[in-house]
Amino acid sequence: MNSQTKNQSMFQGPIVRQALRDSFKKLNPLIMMRNPVMFVVEVGTFITLLMLLMPYYFGVQDQMGYTIAVFVILFFTILFANFAEALAEGRGKAQADSLKKTKADTLAKRLNEKGEIEEVSSTELRKGDVVVVETGDLVPGDGEIIEGLASIDESAITGESAPVIKEAGGDFSSVTGGTKVVSDSIKVRITADPGESFLDKMISLVEGASRQKTPNELALNTLLITLTLIFLMVVVTLLPIAGYVGVQLQIATLIALLVCLIPTTIGGLLSAIGIAGMDRVTRFNVLAMSGKAVEAAGDINTMILDKTGTITFGNRMAAQFIPVGSSTETEARGAAVLSSLKDETPEGRSVIELAKSQGFTVDPAPYEQAEFIPFAAETRMSGMDVNGAVYRKGAVDSIQKYVQGLGGEIPADLKEKSDQIAGLGGTPLAISTGNQIVGLIYLKDTVKPGMKERFDELRKMGIKTIMCTGDNPLTAATIAKEAGVDDFIAESTPEDKIRVIRDEQAQGKLVAMTGDGTNDAPALAQADVGLAMNSGTIAAKEAANMVDLDSDPTKIIEVVSIGKQLLMTRGALTTFSIANDIAKYFAILPAMFTVAIPQMEALNFMNLNSPTSAILSALIFNAIIIPLLIPLAMKGIAYKPMPAAALLRRNLLIYGLGGVIAPFIGIKLIDLAVGLFV
Numbered sequence: 001m002n003s004q005t006k007n008q009s010m011f012q013g014p015i016v017r018q019a020l021r022d023s024f025k026k027l028n029p030l031i032m033m034r035n036p037v038m039f040v041v042e043v044g045t046f047i048t049l050l051m052l053l054m055p056y057y058f059g060v061q062d063q064m065g066y067t068i069a070v071f072v073i074l075f076f077t078i079l080f081a082n083f084a085e086a087l088a089e090g091r092g093k094a095q096a097d098s099l100k101k102t103k104a105d106t107l108a109k110r111l112n113e114k115g116e117i118e119e120v121s122s123t124e125l126r127k128g129d130v131v132v133v134e135t136g137d138l139v140p141g142d143g144e145i146i147e148g149l150a151s152i153d154e155s156a157i158t159g160e161s162a163p164v165i166k167e168a169g170g171d172f173s174s175v176t177g178g179t180k181v182v183s184d185s186i187k188v189r190i191t192a193d194p195g196e197s198f199l200d201k202m203i204s205l206v207e208g209a210s211r212q213k214t215p216n217e218l219a220l221n222t223l224l225i226t227l228t229l230i231f232l233m234v235v236v237t238l239l240p241i242a243g244y245v246g247v248q249l250q251i252a253t254l255i256a257l258l259v260c261l262i263p264t265t266i267g268g269l270l271s272a273i274g275i276a277g278m279d280r281v282t283r284f285n286v287l288a289m290s291g292k293a294v295e296a297a298g299d300i301n302t303m304i305l306d307k308t309g310t311i312t313f314g315n316r317m318a319a320q321f322i323p324v325g326s327s328t329e330t331e332a333r334g335a336a337v338l339s340s341l342k343d344e345t346p347e348g349r350s351v352i353e354l355a356k357s358q359g360f361t362v363d364p365a366p367y368e369q370a371e372f373i374p375f376a377a378e379t380r381m382s383g384m385d386v387n388g389a390v391y392r393k394g395a396v397d398s399i400q401k402y403v404q405g406l407g408g409e410i411p412a413d414l415k416e417k418s419d420q421i422a423g424l425g426g427t428p429l430a431i432s433t434g435n436q437i438v439g440l441i442y443l444k445d446t447v448k449p450g451m452k453e454r455f456d457e458l459r460k461m462g463i464k465t466i467m468c469t470g471d472n473p474l475t476a477a478t479i480a481k482e483a484g485v486d487d488f489i490a491e492s493t494p495e496d497k498i499r500v501i502r503d504e505q506a507q508g509k510l511v512a513m514t515g516d517g518t519n520d521a522p523a524l525a526q527a528d529v530g531l532a533m534n535s536g537t538i539a540a541k542e543a544a545n546m547v548d549l550d551s552d553p554t555k556i557i558e559v560v561s562i563g564k565q566l567l568m569t570r571g572a573l574t575t576f577s578i579a580n581d582i583a584k585y586f587a588i589l590p591a592m593f594t595v596a597i598p599q600m601e602a603l604n605f606m607n608l609n610s611p612t613s614a615i616l617s618a619l620i621f622n623a624i625i626i627p628l629l630i631p632l633a634m635k636g637i638a639y640k641p642m643p644a645a646a647l648l649r650r651n652l653l654i655y656g657l658g659g660v661i662a663p664f665i666g667i668k669l670i671d672l673a674v675g676l677f678v
């Protein structure tokens with residue numbers, strides 16, 4: 001989101017004007033049918049229109065003024081509901097427009113089979129193509145860096161102007177189409193066909209094009225339809241009852257009564273509440289793939305985080321070579337470099353760089369034929385086999401098992417020295433040559449600032465945080481303490497992460513997971529809410545149902561608040577709407593019958609001007625309550641962390657009781673105003 005669109009208020013001129021136009025477009029019955037409550041109002045409006053066009057046929061020629069009034073108020077009721085929805089959609093549409101400008105065609109430098117560059121339009125790129133992107137170029141499509149390192153300006157997507165470093169191998173290798181390389185040059189393998197890019201997805205998300213009703217919304221809709229049918233029957237059965245007591249009920253009055261009784265307030269605002277909730281999430285720079293994910297976030301009990309790149313910055317760098325046993329530092333360094341010679345991960349490259357800074361370089365030529373053992377999350381090791389010699393580096397426990405398997409001994413000082421590194425929150429990597437452990441690499445990483453306060457906030461919301469890391473228990477404990485998570489699981493494989501999530505889910509808990517690596521992808525998919533870091537790999541982003549463009553794992557706090565707010569707002573306005581309708585019933589019914597049954601006057605405790613004025617006032621109140629509640633529907637009712645029961649009690653009191661009282665006051669005031677004209 002770029003920053004101008006992000007800050008747009010919902011009541012900005014162009015958005016309001018567009019929403020007004022859209023309110024009329026949405027009158028189309030085919031669109032209207034998606035909202036059954038408002039569709040009933042539209043049918044009622046249409047019937048009153050017919051009565052106006054053919055008054056003699058309906059026998060209403062002497063009540064034209066009254067019929068016109070009912071028609072106009074009904075018409076505005078629909079427009080107001082349409083306006084609420086159009087306004088909620090407005091900012092997303094504006095955002096989509098500005099993103100579409102980013103999507104302009106760019107020239108791509110594609111490599112052909114001979115390895116020559118040919119210039120093609122970015123729209124011709126397909127999955128698997130390899131392109132070269134140089135300083136000043138726009139990245140022509142989503143992809144993974146396969147060679148090189150570059151700093152990239154991602155502001156077109158994230159709104160953040162500071163460039164980020166992306167490099168081949170590891171968890172920071174994905175690039176997004178539309179971002180700009182500001183220094184160096186990279187080779188990128190394209191991972192998305194045209195029309196399926198991240199930007200395309202983002203556009204259709206903010207535009208609401210792929211918006212689907214959530215299970216909660218569907219359930220509420222069923223309730224609203226049921227209520228509508230019940231009241232339709234109530235109103236229809238009034239006809240014979242009225243006939244029995246000798247009252248001639250007018251069709252316009254019956255329609256007015258029906259519209260007042262059915263839940264038009266929530267029916268008119270329901271989709272606006274959902275859209276506005278999604279929009280609030282987007283404004284926090286989080287892309288939610290579905291409204292369902294946002295609502296699930298509102299009910300989260302447990303949150304699983306990975307350590308490196310999520311809680312820490314993730315640019316783990318080798319800081320020191322430490323010999324163990326009888327080895328020297330030179331031996332340790334030498335073995336570390338050989339084990340990293342072909343390790344393209346940031347950790348591997350940082351080993352080479354550290355050695356270089358210490359004046360030690362290796363000519364790679366003799367190792368052209370060597371067998372490279374790439375790092376894998378399962379083995380937690382990497383290395384190289386050459387001429388019968390084996391060099392490995394990896395998690396201390398993995399290397400220990402590995403050399404023991406080869407009949408090697410564990411140096412006595414290994415534990416003490418690796419614990420020292422872990423005690424500082426660093427990651428110790430053991431280095432081995434053959435079946436001998438020769439030293440340790442100290443990988444340094446830093447906890448992102450402000451984590452502790454943010455995790456405190458999550459605790460107040462009643463959410464338990466668990467850090468799941470592939471790292472050793474001591475490093476994990478140190479980082480867990482520094483970051484302030486509730487619990488941690490060390491030495492976990494990708495399967496362990498899924499198992500933790502499944503265990504929590506089996507206890508009936510809703511689980512959120514944040515992560516950035518390809519090894520996090522299965523867990524991100526398993527979680528109810530999967531929040532991937534935008535800095536992370538493509539696999540992680542595809543598996544997740546949310547992406548944080550700022551790569552801040554604690555953003556889940558905002559998403560949880562918004563989810564809770566969304567659920568609360570919907571509940572509160574439903575309560576208000578139904579309470580409201582009941583109150584209107586008592587305003588209208590006495591008015592309808594006082595003409596024939598004077599005793600009914602006793603029920604007219606509101607002392608309204610006339611039956612006509614009573615009905616019109618109720619109908620006007622019913623209409624204007626919709627625009628009056630638009631700001632509340634859009635902003636959501638305030639959420640303060642407190643127990644669910646207290647929250648429910650508070651909302652029932654405010655919105656239930658308020659819903660009963662408000663119509664009496666509102667209708668009385670409108671009746672006074674109407675009395676001036678009628």
Ligand SMILES: Nc1ncnc2c1ncn2[C@@H]1O[C@H](COP(=O)(O)OP(=O)(O)OP(=O)(O)O)[C@@H](O)[C@H]1O
Pocket residue numbers: 306307308309343345347348375376377380381382393394395396427428429468469470471472492493517519
């Ligand atoms: N390039 C590498 N070569 C050898 N071993 C590595 C390399 N990178 C990491 N390791 C070791 O493997 C362990 C697991 O690393 P990985 O990045 O997969 O962790 P993870 O499960 O994603 O957890 P987190 O990201 O929270 O650290 C690391 O703690 C480290 O000991």
Ligand SMILES: [K+]
Pocket residue numbers: 259260261262263264265581622
């Ligand atoms: K109503």
Ligand SMILES: [Mg+2]
Pocket residue numbers: 171306307308309516517
């Ligand atoms: Mg990781």
